[in-house]
Amino acid sequence: MKDSLMVATKGQSMEGQACVSQENAEPRAAASPLPSMVRGACPSLSAPMPTGDGLLVRLRPATPGLTVTQFRALADAAEAHGNGLIEITARGNLQLRGMTPQSMEGLAADINSAGIVPESGVAIELPPLSGLDPIEIANVRDLAGRLRQAIEALRPRPLLAAKLAVIIDGGGRLTLDGLSADIRLRAEISADSPPLWTLAISGTAITAKPIAAALPDEQAIAAVISLLQTLGNIGPGARGRDLDAEALRALFHFDGSRGHDVRDPSISPVGLISLDAKRNVLGLRPSFGQMHAAQLRRFLAVAERAGVSEIRTAPEHAILLLGLSSSAAEQLRTAATDCGFRTRADDPANYAIPCSGAGACASAHYATRQAATDLVGIAPELLDGSLDVHLSGCEKGCAHPGQAMLTIIGAATGYAIVVNGSASSEPVTYIGRDKLKSALAELGKLVRNNKAAGESAGQCLKRLGRDAIATALRQG
Numbered sequence: 001m002k003d004s005l006m007v008a009t010k011g012q013s014m015e016g017q018a019c020v021s022q023e024n025a026e027p028r029a030a031a032s033p034l035p036s037m038v039r040g041a042c043p044s045l046s047a048p049m050p051t052g053d054g055l056l057v058r059l060r061p062a063t064p065g066l067t068v069t070q071f072r073a074l075a076d077a078a079e080a081h082g083n084g085l086i087e088i089t090a091r092g093n094l095q096l097r098g099m100t101p102q103s104m105e106g107l108a109a110d111i112n113s114a115g116i117v118p119e120s121g122v123a124i125e126l127p128p129l130s131g132l133d134p135i136e137i138a139n140v141r142d143l144a145g146r147l148r149q150a151i152e153a154l155r156p157r158p159l160l161a162a163k164l165a166v167i168i169d170g171g172g173r174l175t176l177d178g179l180s181a182d183i184r185l186r187a188e189i190s191a192d193s194p195p196l197w198t199l200a201i202s203g204t205a206i207t208a209k210p211i212a213a214a215l216p217d218e219q220a221i222a223a224v225i226s227l228l229q230t231l232g233n234i235g236p237g238a239r240g241r242d243l244d245a246e247a248l249r250a251l252f253h254f255d256g257s258r259g260h261d262v263r264d265p266s267i268s269p270v271g272l273i274s275l276d277a278k279r280n281v282l283g284l285r286p287s288f289g290q291m292h293a294a295q296l297r298r299f300l301a302v303a304e305r306a307g308v309s310e311i312r313t314a315p316e317h318a319i320l321l322l323g324l325s326s327s328a329a330e331q332l333r334t335a336a337t338d339c340g341f342r343t344r345a346d347d348p349a350n351y352a353i354p355c356s357g358a359g360a361c362a363s364a365h366y367a368t369r370q371a372a373t374d375l376v377g378i379a380p381e382l383l384d385g386s387l388d389v390h391l392s393g394c395e396k397g398c399a400h401p402g403q404a405m406l407t408i409i410g411a412a413t414g415y416a417i418v419v420n421g422s423a424s425s426e427p428v429t430y431i432g433r434d435k436l437k438s439a440l441a442e443l444g445k446l447v448r449n450n451k452a453a454g455e456s457a458g459q460c461l462k463r464l465g466r467d468a469i470a471t472a473l474r475q476g
Helices: 068-081 104-113 141-152 217-236 246-253 293-306 326-337 370-377 438-452 457-475
Strands: 004-007 018-021 049-051 055-060 085-088 094-099 123-125 163-168 181-188 196-203 210-217 271-274 280-286 289-294 310-314 318-325 352-354 389-391 404-411 416-421 429-432
Touching: 004 094, 004 438, 049 085, 049 310, 055 104, 068 085, 068 104, 068 293, 085 293, 094 104, 123 141, 141 163, 141 217, 181 210, 196 217, 210 217, 210 246, 271 326, 280 326, 289 293, 293 326, 318 326, 352 370, 370 389, 370 438, 404 457, 416 438, 416 457, 429 457, 438 457
Parallel strands: 123 163, 163 181, 352 389, 389 404
Antiparallel strands: 004 018, 049 055, 055 094, 085 094, 085 289, 181 196, 196 210, 271 280, 280 318, 310 318, 404 416, 416 429
């Protein structure tokens, strides 16, 4: 790759685009980042976000995982300084709820005393089993550390969007293919050298636009740095979608012949994952991504006796328990069920995705978690794993920013229903505030009565189409 990389942005001619040098790039001055209470910002220990139940703090530990002792300290801090609710987000971050301005200092002190160091700066996301999985193509933690050092060394530091994310995916059993990123590096096998990297922008592994391939480590780091500097030049709200993929492909001399390989789908992070003959991982999901500190402490006592050596968070609202024999993992799975965790990949509740909902979020118009519980009981036919049902308290769609087969959005007078879209898409119909349970029952009956042999719920609804779904909802 050239020492100086010119990167085009959408809407710019080649003459007007930013010229970025690895050595002395100078991004344009930009406005201050968005404050944490504005949508688009990320709540952190230093900048918590006001919500319906107090202040919200999001934590991404700098270490790959935490010990049982550290997780217990986190539960204690969540209860002592907040309302005790702990969440695992869709991207595998920890969230603590219900803090007050007066309790934040104590929370920070307790987290520091536990030796939990929150990661700061650009979000660099790695597969949760990186460094442990024998089938991964590359151990990405060294590359991520070098990339972070390169970002920290930039002078001046580019002002970047608060939610900008870089994914470095080395493959393995639990990939990050389903997560969207502004910039993503994906390992590819090289027969004659260490793993090389495909570089893509703006999307998931399927939807992102590849712009370069076969990059060695140093070129991959330099290319990401150049893209970050260019985004800083555009402004503090710039994201990967604001980069011109075709111009970048030309600059990287990328002809599109590589970087479009489709990997086998990674397994679910929920359930028993065997790394080798001796090492096993138990993946669990708190019910709808949320647990109380008391519930967590009760489970941690059992996990400690079972020999858990480390706990990592994972996408899809999961936690991973490491250091278990196969027999200990099975015994712990039973105990986890008793403590309220989801322990199997095919649990219908895994496919109901509620946001925090009314009471926790000031923007939400209904109790989404209760609605998700109702959905599991009323219409299990929908939750066979072939589709997600997104229950969003408002049109922001925080819990599931992408498209879902069905999205139920709270409104002032009832619910908007979106088919094959996001929470901000045009609804197919509206239903009244007292009609949600009956509408869910009608959807379940629609699938039950029309699903052909061997057909999934998703295939059935896709075949029936939007009009049939809207009619069933109105009948409810």
